[in-house]
Amino acid sequence: MISIIVPVLNEADGIVEFLAHITDNATSSKISELIIVDGGSSDGTPRLVNEYASTSRLEIKLIDSEKGRARQMNKGAQIARGGVLYFLHADSFPPKGYDTAILAETQNGNPAGCFRMRFDRPHPVLKISQWFTRFNFKFCRGGDQSLFVTKEIFDTLNGYDESYTIYEDCELINRIYDHYSFVVINNVVTTSARKYIKNGTVKLQYHFTVIHLKKIMGASPENLSNYYHRNISS
Secondary structure, three states: EEEEEEEEOOOOHHHHHHHHHHHHHHOOOOOEEEEEEEOOOOOHHHHHHHHHOOOOOOEEEEEEEEOOOOHHHHOOOOOOOOOOOEOOOOOOOOOOHHHHHHHHHHHHHOOOOEEEEOOOOOOOHHHHHHHHHHOOOHHHOHHHEEEEEEEHOOOHHOOOOOOOOOOOHHHHHHHHHHOOOOOOEEEEEEEEHHHHHHHHHHHHHHHHHHHHHHHHHHOHHHHHHHHHHHOOOO
16 A cells, blocks of 8 residues: 655645646555645645545545654654555656556565656756656656655665755665665656746756755755755745
């Protein structure tokens, strides 16, 4: 069974569309629950989640957490019943049959992995960035591609490192690569380019590249966070 875990913060504009997509594109009965972990939304996101949950064919749980994606995802994982955890951002939309594809990989002996990714905006820089997601290398990974991992491995690795307020997805994925097999499913998650639109596509891609390089050179979580907040609008 799969537990889907989604951290949210002020996602009222798109949360109903996201929940409907997750529900409509599941093709098996193997989803244990969809856990929405709210980090203190002030825009009505929790109300919309609860309204949708009241009529959903999937079991949807809304829980509260301190703000911070690592904290939120860890809290969701703590209550998850499924043997496979699927971490997803609220602006990333997995393909039809995502649940079946994930379970096929875990049954094939691949305990962790992701999908390829494409953006919902046809900018040349984004096309180059998304092209690299087909390759199974650490430096081609990112949280927008989503992540599935068995609960056993997640717990063995002690989950997300909560000292990271950014880069938490890549940090965990890097540790998975170091110790376990990781697979890239040949289908795509479609993710929003809203942050690129807000910050400027070339500018944001540059700053993301700098953050990756800083981490490779040994930058601390605090250093990465300070750089992010100086240069990128959330």
